[in-house]
Amino acid sequence: MPPAKREVFKEISWAGKTVLDAGCGTGEMAYLIAKAGAKQVFGVDYSSAAIKVAKENYNLPNLNYECADLSKFRSKFDVIVSLGTLEHQDDPLHTLKKLKERLNPRGHLILTCPNWTNPRGHILMTLWFLFRAKITLADIHYLTPIEFKTWARQLNLELSWRTIDHDWGYGKKMILDLERRLPNITRDSKLPTDGKKIKEFIAWAKKHIVPLGKRNEFSGAVGLYHFKK
Template sequence: MDYYGFVRQEIIPLLPEHAPRALEVGCGNGATLAWLKASGLCREAVGVEYSQSASQIAREHLDLVIEGNAEHIDFGSLGQFDLILCLDVLEHLQDPWLMLRRLRERLSERGVLIVSLPNVRHHSVLLPLLLGGRWHYTDAGILDRTHLRFFTRDTARDLLETSGFAIADSCSVGQNWSPSRWWRWLGKWRAAEPFCAVQYLFAARAS
């Protein structure tokens, strides 16, 4: 499956029971929103996507797809949403704080924002930096060369809270993704979570 085509089923524990209108910033080819529509959680799905090729595919599945840089899009014309997804997108933006404040205005009274952010404190980043002074960008992952911002669990929470959100729930994922059996074993321990979690997921409401 390509970079734009993952269905993000790890967000299931954070989803509301029903969200008639859903917006995803950075929707890729629309796979996650299409899955939410097929499951009956949402009735109308709107996506924003920078990639032209991914946008074309998304239009086959979603009610509306806006192609372009999310930081330059007027969200005000789209109305209110009961669910907004920002899954591995905020770290690509110049000003994720401003983006969140703008999206806060688009949430309905009981709407939910779900955010996922990569954990820069992960051992695959931390150990090479501490032991070898290495910080090598890659084509994908935590040190994706297109990332402009980097977050730990605490700074991710601060990003949301200072942008006008109250965090209702959160979880970490990726402890079992490591190719090393030792790191997979260590990832089961709560104390090691900050170094083994690949991503943090948050569900938040406007405060």
């Protein structure tokens, strides 16, 4: 199980709860939650292909999958999870408002999102802001705990958060990611550099970033955000 899903899974006790997995993809997380004793789990996704895979692979009496827009749901839930989706939404705050409306009193809203407050994020954000480089294929927003703290105040929700997958933020996984990503970014964005310069930068990062990397609350490559109503 990927680190983000593992951390979400152990975030709360799922027993007896009604749960919505918004943007469930191929359904693994919804299945694990249902298997952990949730009263009822609904997995929803825009992709009919993903829902087809979910239905073919996971089958429990307390688990349902549907290809649908969240706006079609009128039910309320004890817990809503949404993993790696908010950064793709045109208006993240509007999406959070809609999710809040579907929560029962004292409900939980648990999300994950790429985090950029680490050396990897600083490198890629520099390319984005200075050159509008195509640093990801599908992200519309590059979110950090700062945005989520602001949204929690605006929505009058309690927020606890942490970042995870720290090695991807500043360690060896970061190096592997940059080795793969930087050639594609510079090619697709037509930046004035070449493979030799990229290798020189990677060598510098191995020497000056990885050994000095220090784990802190902001250094993980993924943010986990737990809102409470």
